Amino acid sequence: MEKVELKTVIKDWRLHAIAFILVAITEAIGQFSIAVGPGVILLLPMLYAFFLGLGLYFTPLISEKNAKNAEPLIILGVTLLIAKIGVTIGPQIEAIIAAGPALLLQELGNLGTIFLALPLAVLLGFRRESIGMTHSIAREPNVGLIVNKFGFSSPEGRGVMAVYIFGTVFGAVFLGLISGLLATATPLHPLSFAMASGVGSGSMMAAASGSLIGAYPELEEQIVAFAGASNLLSLSTGLYFSIFIGLPLTEKLYSIMMRRSERKAAKGGGPNA
């Protein structure tokens, strides 16, 4: 929000008209799903809107200036999305409290993301992008947090968007595939995977718990109850978990890793090290 004047953004009617038309067309097309094994690839209007918008950048319709002006709309649009998620949680507060401490502690499992993916990201050569990528599974509230804190064009913003887009396109099918596979292939109980299915996205939860039910039909009701409660909890606490635990921990671990690799480089000496 700091780089472009909001006044010029508001007056960029070419940009807004194009966005309005994109939204109308993509929402009118609607949703498609492609079955892939036990899961589905969900094709949602927001995906068409993203790729059409991106395509337009390479036509004369959208200039560099229009593209720059779009950024504040993203940041403030995300605030509306967070408000909508908030008012969805409020009415369910009693169900959340009843779901209990087991569900709460299971949320700490999200840190698995940081311990598994952050070292991999750094190893693959990512720098500050890796903070955005691995501090969470990059759903809307986490994108909101990163965009709000670092800006959309920052390395952190690019990182969180990369995982967000991966999750939007492949998240449901990927979790659907691995939940059935892991529940049948590992000694862990299917109800543990049911709780893990509630990552904070309805479509991902549906795909992940759906293939669990396929593998264990006799546990259907329990799987749905555990996955639903966990998803509710992830939705309601995910953002604050990221603000107070996930993001600070990721930044801390990142700086430790960077310091270590710098020291190693220094010790190695020589111009080629």
Add this chain to the structure above:
Amino acid sequence: MLKSVIEWTWVLAIFGIAALIGNWFGMDVLPWNAIPGMLVLIAVSLVGLMLEKALPFSMPAVGYIGILAIIISLPWFPGSDYVVSWTSQIGILALATPILAYAGISVGSNWADFRKLGFRSFLVAIAVFLGTFIGSALIAEVILRWQGII
């Protein structure tokens, strides 16, 4: 501050129009039925943005906005019935579509950077999803066994 608030209101209103269009075409909710809910969401966002500027804590605006939205929709909060029924007219995906439309347009100028993320970011994203899924399942397993549920 006042200048910022007026400009935020304009940007939120423009975005709100895009979302109402999407809500209409995608969920068949006529815009005038969704306007009260949209005004509630815009008001909550504005208050959150103002709190971020006015208060000395380092909490981002989305943090205030989330808490505020939860509080006003709690069953015992006066008027929460209206808040919930008005905002239920706006689908979450109807808000996500314009965000992604503007994001697609905006990403164009960063396209070179995005392409650099490429295949490696695909691998990291897989590790991100595997990590949270397996991490949560392991902790759930331990606690459920301890509670004697499984």
